Amino acid sequence: MATLGYAILGLLAQEMLSGYDLTQRMRGRVGNFWSARHSQVYPELARLEEGGYVTHRVVEQQERPDKKVYEITAEGLDTLKEWVVQPPSPKPTREELVLKAYSIWLSDPAKAARLFRNEQRRHEEQLASYEETRAWMEGEWGEDLARPETSRFASYATLRRGIIYERGYAEWCRWVADSVERAPEPAGEREEKSQ
Amino acid sequence: MATLGYAILGLLAQEMLSGYDLTQRMRGRVGNFWSARHSQVYPELARLEEGGYVTHRVVEQQERPDKKVYEITAEGLDTLKEWVVQPPSPKPTREELVLKAYSIWLSDPAKAARLFRNEQRRHEEQLASYEETRAWMEGEWGEDLARPETSRFASYATLRRGIIYERGYAEWCRWVADSVERAPEPAGEREEKSQ
DNA sequence: GGTAGATATGTCAAGAGTGACATAGTAGAA
DNA sequence: TTCTACTATGTCACTCTTGACATATCTACC
Numbered sequence: 001m002a003t004l005g006y007a008i009l010g011l012l013a014q015e016m017l018s019g020y021d022l023t024q025r026m027r028g029r030v031g032n033f034w035s036a037r038h039s040q041v042y043p044e045l046a047r048l049e050e051g052g053y054v055t056h057r058v059v060e061q062q063e064r065p066d067k068k069v070y071e072i073t074a075e076g077l078d079t080l081k082e083w084v085v086q087p088p089s090p091k092p093t094r095e096e097l098v099l100k101a102y103s104i105w106l107s108d109p110a111k112a113a114r115l116f117r118n119e120q121r122r123h124e125e126q127l128a129s130y131e132e133t134r135a136w137m138e139g140e141w142g143e144d145l146a147r148p149e150t151s152r153f154a155s156y157a158t159l160r161r162g163i164i165y166e167r168g169y170a171e172w173c174r175w176v177a178d179s180v181e182r183a184p185e186p187a188g189e190r191e192e193k194s195q
Numbered sequence: 196m197a198t199l200g201y202a203i204l205g206l207l208a209q210e211m212l213s214g215y216d217l218t219q220r221m222r223g224r225v226g227n228f229w230s231a232r233h234s235q236v237y238p239e240l241a242r243l244e245e246g247g248y249v250t251h252r253v254v255e256q257q258e259r260p261d262k263k264v265y266e267i268t269a270e271g272l273d274t275l276k277e278w279v280v281q282p283p284s285p286k287p288t289r290e291e292l293v294l295k296a297y298s299i300w301l302s303d304p305a306k307a308a309r310l311f312r313n314e315q316r317r318h319e320e321q322l323a324s325y326e327e328t329r330a331w332m333e334g335e336w337g338e339d340l341a342r343p344e345t346s347r348f349a350s351y352a353t354l355r356r357g358i359i360y361e362r363g364y365a366e367w368c369r370w371v372a373d374s375v376e377r378a379p380e381p382a383g384e385r386e387e388k389s390q
Numbered sequence: 391g392g393t394a395g396a397t398a399t400g401t402c403a404a405g406a407g408t409g410a411c412a413t414a415g416t417a418g419a420a
Numbered sequence: 421t422t423c424t425a426c427t428a429t430g431t432c433a434c435t436c437t438t439g440a441c442a443t444a445t446c447t448a449c450c
Contacts, residue, residue, distance in 0.1 A: 019429065029276065035346050062416090064427055094230075099201060099229050101352045103275055115282060161367050164367050183342060259398075260397060320413090
């Protein structure tokens with residue numbers, strides 16, 4: 001089964017959801033480390049149902065279009081449990097900004113500094129948003145966060161990864177921007193500029 | 196142009212390389228944040244050449260098969276320079292282990308602890324390897340590392356991202372493993388195990 | 391002479407992921 | 421009434437990426 005399948009099973013293990021709901025979730029907590037569009041979700045749900053990992057029933061709604069609510073099966077839950085403790089297949093990290101950094105020596109320092117300063121801000125904002133959620137979780141879920149058998153602990157754990165990730169990313173962007181800004185002008189320009 | 200194209204141009208901006216060489220580089224410094232197999236590299240080189248971004252000449256070798264050595268053109272260099280300072284298109288981070296963490300509450304704590312302890316070790320080893328390279332660079336390239344107009348600075352910058360990334364990843368794995376290990380057994384098992 | 395391994399270049403099928411296209415029900419505002 | 425926006429489900433073409441298949445050169449060893 002594809003990883004996306006396990007992402008969906010992981011969400012359905014916590015609550016019954018429609019394809020639309022699942023797609024929304026893929027922008028949130030889980031979505032920050034595994035995202036998918038609805039065009040991927042709906043076909044994957046069909047495959048999961050064909051494999052016997054989930055079932056659905058149509059729920060008629062008055063104020064909205066009807067929906068299909070999916071539920072994880074016992075087989076789906078077993079499969080998910082097994083997958084969770086298997087070592088992940090090592091997949092290469094791809095960060096476009098690091099690639100840009102690799103060629104930064106070719107660029108105009110002022111433009112490069114602007115780029116990395118902007119990225120720094122973006123990651124600091126994401127970090128601040130995560131920290132808010134963290135404060136909320138710690139206040140609201142206090143006791144559960146020390147209990148690894150609760151789904152709240154699991155949500156908190158993924159959030160902590162997000163915090164560490166964004167903090168590190170912002171720190172690195174700041175270092176690059178600082179380095180580029182602090183640097184003396186190259187020899188050619190220096191002659192024209194230094195007193 | 197696809198991001199892979201810029202990865203290749205970034206390497207060719209530093210030195211002339213064959214497709215084989217490029218593929219090897221994709222496992223190293225650049226490869227840690229953008230990797231590709233030779234089956235992607237060769238067609239991409241053909242596309243780059245068709246677009247006028249690179250040229251090649253065949254180099255005959257005595258002790259090895261002949262090879263095509265690629266060189267970046269002025270047009271390729273210009274395109275690369277422009278791309279470097281453009282904001283990166285935001286692409287979702289995908290980390291399978293974080294997804295596993297999201298469903299960790301379903302799993303056997305002992306197995307989960309083993310998994311995260313192993314991953315912690317893997318990232319600590321990668322970190323140690325990066326730190327070695329860092330020490331070497333700082334000793335060998337000392338002065339250049341403060342000069343953003345050098346390719347050495349750029350290589351050092353990507354390395355620093357690697358160090359921060361691995362340090363954070365290892366830290367998070369340790370926290371998860373610790374949390375799972377420190378936790379008291381759920382009520383059911385505790386009765387059978389406590390003295 | 392055979393054969394294993396590194397070097398070197400390529401193709402192809404299949405899967406994962408994106409963005410656009412398509413349809414439809416419902417609510418609320420203009 | 422029309423238009424917009426949100427809910428809801430689906431398909432399709434295209435790109436990116438992987439893994440397998442394919443071929444060939446050259447060295448070193450048995």
